[in-house]
Amino acid sequence: MSMYHTRSVTELSAMLQAGEVSSVELTRYFLDRINNNDDKLNSFITVSEEMALSQAKACDEKLKAGNAPALTGVPVAHKDIFCTHGVKTSCGSKMLDNFISPYDATVVKNMREAGVVMLGKTNMDEFAMGSSNETSYYGPVKNPWNLDTVPGGSSGGSAAAVSARLAPAATGTDTGGSIRQPAAFCGITGLKPTYGRVSRFGMVAFASSLDQAGPMGQSASDCALLLNAMAGFDEKDSTCIEKDVPDYSADLDKPLNGLRIGLPKEYFTHSDGGMNAEVETVIKTALELYRSMGAELVEIELPNSSLSVPVYYVVAPAECSANLSRFDGVRYGYRCENPKDLNDLYTRSRGEGFGAEVQRRIMVGTYALSSGYYDAYYLKAQQLRHLISDDFKKAYQQVDVIMAPATPETAFNLGAKSDDPVAMYLSDIYTIAVNLAGIPAMSIPVGFANSNSGKSMPVGMQIMGNYFKEAKLLNVAHMYQQQTDWHTRLPEEFKA
Amino acid sequence: MTAVMNSEWGQNDNGQWEVVIGLEIHAQLATRSKIFSGASTAYGAEPNTQTSVVDIALPGVLPVLNKEAVHMAVKFGMAIEAEVTDRSVFARKNYFYPDLPKGYQISQFDLPIVGKGHVTIELENGETRIIGVTRAHLEEDAGKSLHEDYHGMTGIDLNRAGTPLLEIVSEPDMRSPKEAVAYMKKIHSLVQYIGICDGNMQEGSFRCDANVSVRPRGQQEFGTRTELKNINSFRFVERAINVEIERQIELIEDGGEVVQETRLYDSVKNETRSMRSKEEANDYRYFPDPDLLPVVITDEYRQQVRGELPELPDHKKQRYVDNLGLSAYDAGVITSSLALSIYFEQVLNEVGDAKLSANWITGELSAKMNREEVDIQNAAVGAKDFALLLKRIKDNTISGKIAKDVLEAMWNGEGSADEIIESKGLKQITDxxxxxxxxxxxxxxxxxxxxxxxxxxxxxxxxxxxxxxxxxxxxxxxxxxxxxxxxxxxx
Known part of the structure; x- marks a missing residue:
């Protein structure tokens, strides 16, 4: 049997176009792979087998007719945060366990129009609130590299599925690191685009000013192909920016001579919540490789970095407290049994439908927006957010990209931080500032470290760019991946 | 703000109390689609048939601002000579209610689109007063809760959810219920003149909340106010404020204190009753809506909109007095409604006698409309037919006295003026x-x-x-x- 799961999207696309494999064949192959392996990982909430096969069949006809777009027939998985017409869209919550969306998210629509076949919907932290995928109503996802550890979150299902090659690629969303952190923990490549590059329409909102969808794949070149399909202006999203979408695959091979890489000294520290020493060693090795490719390493300052986590944990909960008000048991979603009156309907539907972490954030956000506290919390946080953005703007006058670890340590054990929300929040310490500023950033696998679980686990390096410099990030990541094979490695258990 | 002496507000007026009134008017904007979705705003459709995925607040949906609603708000700002702000911001007003699908209303809070402006009102005695408008902001309407026919449960109709509203907030400048009515009528007239609201009060397109307080005459500070919610006719505004003033004065004179609260006017019992007190009031937790960009208005746009403004009632009234020789009273009555002034001009065109036309419109025709409680759009006699009647007066076919009978017959659908004159043999004897x-x-x-x-x-x-x-x-x-x-x- 052909080992299709060892093939990149770029390769599969070429095979489909050449007629070496049909989309139905490929789709069935990955559906079987999910069926045979996902009981170990729990990376899917819904597998839409019937729909996938009928989409694949239609793709095969288009391929036969010729002139089909590059991604035609390639199976992918969507994070269960994207509304998918006729398919359950749970957002990892009991609240939406019964919700079948009557419409498609723009990302889903764009990708379908680009020819992608949807395998199913991936597991995630409830309403994307979490860094370990343990807050999902559907149970935690396991990290394919070590089933005792978490895959990261909130796009943990997508990361694990791609890492174990149950899907060639997947979509994710990133509000404070939800693409990059799980990509790092699972040893895959993930990209969070500039805020406004990809439409948020049809993506269940967590924190509207921070949420952004992006691709999660095996490599930078795969992410480029996927982003080509995902990105673009959408009149249904007022925060989407009307700006031409370049061909993200076009400049992948540009040499890196003279590339100026900024290394924020605030990120390369071992103090509280700082980077694990083994992780640092791996990152430094990767940076050396860049130097050898002609890049210049420049120490920079992002002086307001320490504000990121506190600012984020005011802004994100505040926005989420309003965004989640629509889940009230009135029109759709979970409704408690036999409500006594309106108040009972609200309190029990929400109390029973939302998990603990979601309730915690709604309460934090409600508090931060309350009369008398608004100025001290929300307004202050928004002001500090400008300082954080300004740090990056200044830095990009000096350098082309900024590099840092994606996470301070490798994947931790299941349950290790479940009882300590602050420790959990600190696992996003390197990723959050990017969302507050709205800039694009990637995580790419750069090696392994034995930092946490007693087993060698993937290390992710973060590459941050200036607004709308996704093509530059992809180029920088791709050139590294031309020199290394970290991104092609598979977890032992999922090699076959 | 000078107090008008001898204002009337009911029988308990002993002259010691001064009334302070401010109005918040909700004018439904006459856009074809909703403020944040493409669904229709037409009135009276089957429940929940005019709702898009945005209006029912499905997961993942986002609002997109209807530019026409902005256009209309700017027009209003121009019409009351207000400051139209360069940059206004939509905010979320958070509260739970079944007919509010998102659990928050998108409104404007600290940065409204229209700032300070003013209108001039005319009182019955001919005196004019300037009433300040604090602000006007854009927001979305909620749906409707239907409490009947659902076996003890509540039905929700979201057709109205997302309908654009302009909330027009006045200064506390009014000193009597009659002034409040005059102000409300002025705004009612204005929004129809500039074509931003159909003014239909039965359908709820134009409604108001009244903030009412009393204070001893001569006192600077305001008394504690109450807010009367959702009053949807001119008559009820006057009555509701009157009974609320009486209640407040009686309360204070009996040694009590007015409590700041929201009250509801019951038009059947002609009384107001408490809905909720300040303590029970919601903390709306306003914050800028991250799904919407700030609304930016340029000078160029302001100029364009200013150029689109039609002749406004104050100007038209002056023109009728100066150029047509109408009395200030007749000119005021006719220009108070755009439809009435259009009717007048159509009649004038045919008859060519402004005074005769005005007399008959403000006299006999208005009396009939009042009797039947219809407005000019629903008057039984159209402008062309009415003009023919006046022509018959002018050419001495009938006398004014006979004309009244002919008008009555016309109103009852018995035919045109000529037909009635002919069939009833009413032709004037001039031989x-x-x-x-x-x-x-x-x-x-x-x-x-x-x-x-x-x-x-x-x-x-x-x-x-x-x-x-x-x-x-x-x-x-x-x-x-x-x-x-x-x-x-x-x-």
Whole structure:
């Protein structure tokens, strides 16, 4: 049997176009792979087998007719945060366990129009609130590299599925690191685009000013192909920016001579919540490789970095407290049994439908927006957010990209931080500032470290760019991946 | 803010109390689609048939601002000479209610689109007052909760959810219920003039909340106010404020204190009752809506919109007085409603006599409309038909007195003025010979009275004209009758 799961999207696309494999064949192959392996990982909430096969069949006809777009027939998985017409869209919550969306998210629509076949919907932290995928109503996802550890979150299902090659690629969303952190923990490549590059329409909102969808794949070149399909202006999203979408695959091979890489000294520290020493060693090795490719390493300052986590944990909960008000048991979603009156309907539907972490954030956000506290919390946080953005703007006058670890340590054990929300929040310490500023950033696998679980686990390096410099990030990541094979490695258990 | 003395607000006015009123008017903007979705805003459809995925707040949906709603708000700002802000911001007003699908209303809070402006109102005694408008902001309407026919449960109709509203907040500048009504009517007129609201109060397109307080005359600080919610007719505004003032004065005079609270006016019992107190009031937790960009208004846009403004009522009124010679009263009545002024101009076009047209419109026609409680759009007699009636007065086919009867018949659908005049034989007698015969007969029957008239008792003139008119069944031309009697006196 052909080992299709060892093939990149770029390769599969070429095979489909050449007629070496049909989309139905490929789709069935990955559906079987999910069926045979996902009981170990729990990376899917819904597998839409019937729909996938009928989409694949239609793709095969288009391929036969010729002139089909590059991604035609390639199976992918969507994070269960994207509304998918006729398919359950749970957002990892009991609240939406019964919700079948009557419409498609723009990302889903764009990708379908680009020819992608949807395998199913991936597991995630409830309403994307979490860094370990343990807050999902559907149970935690396991990290394919070590089933005792978490895959990261909130796009943990997508990361694990791609890492174990149950899907060639997947979509994710990133509000404070939800693409990059799980990509790092699972040893895959993930990209969070500039805020406004990809439409948020049809993506269940967590924190509207921070949420952004992006691709999660095996490599930078795969992410480029996927982003080509995902990105673009959408009149249904007022925060989407009307700006031409370049061909993200076009400049992948540009040499890196003279590339100026900024290394924020605030990120390369071992103090509280700082980077694990083994992780640092791996990152430094990767940076050396860049130097050898002609890049210049420049120490920079992002002086307001320490504000990121506190600012984020005011802004994100505040926005989420309003965004989640629509889940009230009135029109759709979970409704408690036999409500006594309106108040009972609200309190029990929400109390029973939302998990603990979601309730915690709604309460934090409600508090931060309350009369008398608004100025001290929300307004202050928004002001500090400008300082954080300004740090990056200044830095990009000096350098082309900024590099840092994606996470301070490798994947931790299941349950290790479940009882300590602050420790959990600190696992996003390197990723959050990017969302507050709205800039694009990637995580790419750069090696392994034995930092946490007693087993060698993937290390992710973060590459941050200036607004709308996704093509530059992809180029920088791709050139590294031309020199290394970290991104092609598979977890032992999922090699076959 | 000068207080108007002797303002009327009910029977308990002992002159010691001054009333302070401010209004928050909600005008539904006449856009075809909703403020944040493409669904229709048409009134009266089957429940939940005019709702998009955005209106029912499905997961993942996002609002997109309807530019026409912004256009209309800017137009209003121009019409009240207000500051239209360069940058206004939509905010989320958070509260739970079943007919509020998102759990928050998108409104504007600290940065509204229209800032300070003003309108001039005219009181019944002809005095004018300037009433300040604090601000006007854009927001979305909620749906409707239907409490009947659901077996103890509540039905939700979201057709209205997302309908654009302009909330127009006045300064606390009004000093009597009559001033409040005059202000409300002025805004009502204005929004229709500039075509941003159909003004239909039965359908709830134009409604208001009233903030009411009293204070001892001469006191600077305001008294504690109450807010009367959702009043949807001019009559109820006056009544609701009146009973609330009486309640407050009575309460204070009995040694009590007014509590800041929201009250509901019950038009059946003619009383207000408490809905919720300040303590129970929601903390709305306003914050800028991250799904919407700030609304930016450029000078260029302001200029463009200013150029689109039609002639406004104050200007039109002055023109009617200056150019058409109407009385200030008639001009005021006619220009108070755009539809009425259009009707007037159509009639004037045909008849060519401004005073006659105005008299008949503000007199007989308005009386009929008031009697039937209809507005000019629903008047039973259209402008063309009405003009024909006036033409028949002008060309002496009928007298004014007969014309009233003809109008009544027209109002009852009996036909056009000419048809009624013809079928009822109401044509005025202008044949001098025929009228003279009547005059001669009346003089012959009343010789003594005729001598008195000739002797200088002018009062007898009315008697003789009346007798002739009676004999001719109203059809004799009164001017001719007069003339003939006078000539007989000289014989």
């Amino acid at each position: 001098t010979g025929a009228i003279e015969a009547f005059v001669d007969e009346v003089i012959a029957n009343n010789p003594a009275q005729f001598e008195e008239l000739k002797g200088g008792k002018e009062k007898m003139m009315g008697f003789f004209v009346g007798q002739v008119m009676k004999m001719s069944r109203g059809k004799a031309n009164p001017a001719q009758v007069n003339e003939l009697i006078r000539s007989k006196m000289k014989q």
